[in-house]
Every structure is written in C-alpha cells, then in structure tokens.
Amino acid sequence: MKFSDFVVAEAVIPELSATDRNAVIRELVSALATAGRLSAEESAEISKAVIQRENQGSTGFGKGVAVPHAKHPKVETVIAAIGRSSAGVDFSALDRAPVYTVILLLSPPTQVKTEASGGAHRPDPHLQAMENIFTHLQRENFRRFLRQATTREAILDLLHEADEMRDNG
Amino acid sequence: MGDEPGNAIEVEIEIVNDQGLHMRPVMRLTELAMQFKSDIRLCKGDIIADARSPMEMMLLDAPKGTRLKLRALGEDAKAAVEAITEFAARKFSDEG
Numbered sequence: 001m002k003f004s005d006f007v008v009a010e011a012v013i014p015e016l017s018a019t020d021r022n023a024v025i026r027e028l029v030s031a032l033a034t035a036g037r038l039s040a041e042e043s044a045e046i047s048k049a050v051i052q053r054e055n056q057g058s059t060g061f062g063k064g065v066a067v068p069h070a071k072h073p074k075v076e077t078v079i080a081a082i083g084r085s086s087a088g089v090d091f092s093a094l095d096r097a098p099v100y101t102v103i104l105l106l107s108p109p110t111q112v113k114t115e116a117s118g119g120a121h122r123p124d125p126h127l128q129a130m131e132n133i134f135t136h137l138q139r140e141n142f143r144r145f146l147r148q149a150t151t152r153e154a155i156l157d158l159l160h161e162a163d164e165m166r167d168n169g
Numbered sequence: 170m171g172d173e174p175g176n177a178i179e180v181e182i183e184i185v186n187d188q189g190l191h192m193r194p195v196m197r198l199t200e201l202a203m204q205f206k207s208d209i210r211l212c213k214g215d216i217i218a219d220a221r222s223p224m225e226m227m228l229l230d231a232p233k234g235t236r237l238k239l240r241a242l243g244e245d246a247k248a249a250v251e252a253i254t255e256f257a258a259r260k261f262s263d264e265g
Contacts, residue, residue, distance in 0.1 A: 056193065061224060062223065094196060131227070134224050138225065
C-alpha cells in the first residue's frame with residue numbers, strides 16, 4: 001500500500017495550529033472531516049477514541065515523529081492525515097523529545113476494502129499502511145525532509161517520491 | 170561491571186497476544202529493552218530488528234502465532250532474555 005492510497009491530500013497540514021497532543025489529534029481528525037471523509041459528529045467521537053488509545057500508550061516512537069491511530073466503526077477505509085509542527089509538540093515520546101511530524105491513521109475495525117482496491121478483499125490494510133509508513137520513516141532523509149517541508153505541496157511531493165521509490169524497488 | 174561482552178543468548182519466543190506485535194506492544198518492548206545494556210535483536214527469517222528501535226520492530230510483521238528469535242549479547246544478556254520472554258508471554262501487557 002502506498003501513501004497515495006490512504007493519505008488524504010486535503011488533510012495534510014503544513015503548520016499545525018494546535019500546540020498540545022490532544023488538540024493536534026483533534027485538528028487532524030477535523031481536517032479529515034473538512035475533506036469530506038468524516039462527518040462532524042464522527043470526528044468528535046473518533047478524536048476521543050484516538051486520544052483514549054494514545055493515553056494507553058504513546059505512539060511517539062522517537063526521532064520527532066508520532067503515529068496516533070485507531071480502528072473505528074465509523075471509518076470506512078484506511079485514511080490518514082499528516083500534520084507538521086515547527087515548534088514541536090509533547091507526545092510523551094519514547095525519547096522524550098518533541099514531535100514535529102504527526103501521521104494520524106484511521107482504519108475500520110474489520111477491513112473489507114481500501115482506497116486503492118475499490119473493494120477487493122485484501123489482508124489487513126491497516127497493517128499494510130503501517131508497514132508503508134514505517135518503511136519510509138526509518139529513513140533519516142525522509143523524516144528530515146518531512147519536517148522541513150513547509151507547504152502542503154512539498155509534503156505531497158515527498159510522499160509521491162516515496163511511493164515512486166517503492167514502485168521502483 | 171566492566172566491558173565484558175558476556176555470552177550470546179538466543180531463544181525463541183511466540184507472539185501470543187491477539188493483535189500481534191502492533192505499535193503499543195512494540196513501544197513497551199522497546200522501553201523494556203532500553204533498560205538493558207546488551208545488544209538485543211528480534212529476528213524473523215532474514216529480518217533482524219534492534220529491540221531499541223520501534224521503527225525496525227514495526228517492520229517485523231508479527232501477528233499472533235509468529236515465532237521470533239530473540240538474541241541478546243552483553244553483560245546482562247541473560248536477564249534481558251528472561252525479562253523479554255516473560256513480557257511476551259504476558260502478551261506485552263496487552264489485553265488486545
């Protein structure tokens with residue numbers, strides 16, 4: 001699964017307004033709602049679910065990135081929003097360092113279709129999306145460029161390049 | 170104390186929690202691994218992950234039932250292997 005299969009372009013926020021963890025999660029979920037991927041009511045409920053999951057264990061795995069995520073029945077396909085904070089946000093990360101890039105991933109509880117497959121049955125797309133995210137996040141250059149990208153277009157270009165790299169090899 | 174490398178220890182562990190080795194267990198396992206000085210690796214076939222790197226661990230793709238090799242090398246290797254084996258058997262404190 002590629003970034004273009006699940007990242008909602010309109011929900012890529014090059015400079016987050018929020019400055020704390022819960023507000024960042026709400027801002028990213030709201031961006032998915034604004035993009036027409038969730039309703040306003042769903043967005044409140046889903047934000048709460050993501051925050052609850054985050055309270056059970058931080059997804060700030062260090063190196064300036066956090067990947068809050070949840071499976072929720074109101075979510076129909078795997079979708080993601082990406083936010084960048086130049087000031088950094090406290091996510092109680094593993095390395096205690098601020099988080100500058102947040103990738104919020106939402107999935108249905110049981111997967112039957114994906115953006116890309118048009119409904120074909122596939123093995124858990126949530127895990128496939130996670131595998132894609134972590135494959136790229138392992139690369140220091142990818143993390144650095146993501147943190148340095150100051151516009152939505154620059155972030156989307158970076159994701160596109162990552163997808164192409166995957167296609168080619 | 171000292172720089173004695175100690176013995177390399179390798180055991181097999183099984184992932185027994187329903188959700189497999191997903192992100193939160195990975196984070197907890199990483200925190201546990203960080204408490205030891207030994208070099209600790211989890212291996213699935215050719216994929217070898219540093220237990221202190223959540224990103225590498227996330228790529229192990231280890232659902233319930235997966236058997237992983239746990240390798241530790243260093244002065245506290247034995248304690249590390251015992252702690253991680255026990256933690257895995259307790260489903261990484263994951264009720265999932």
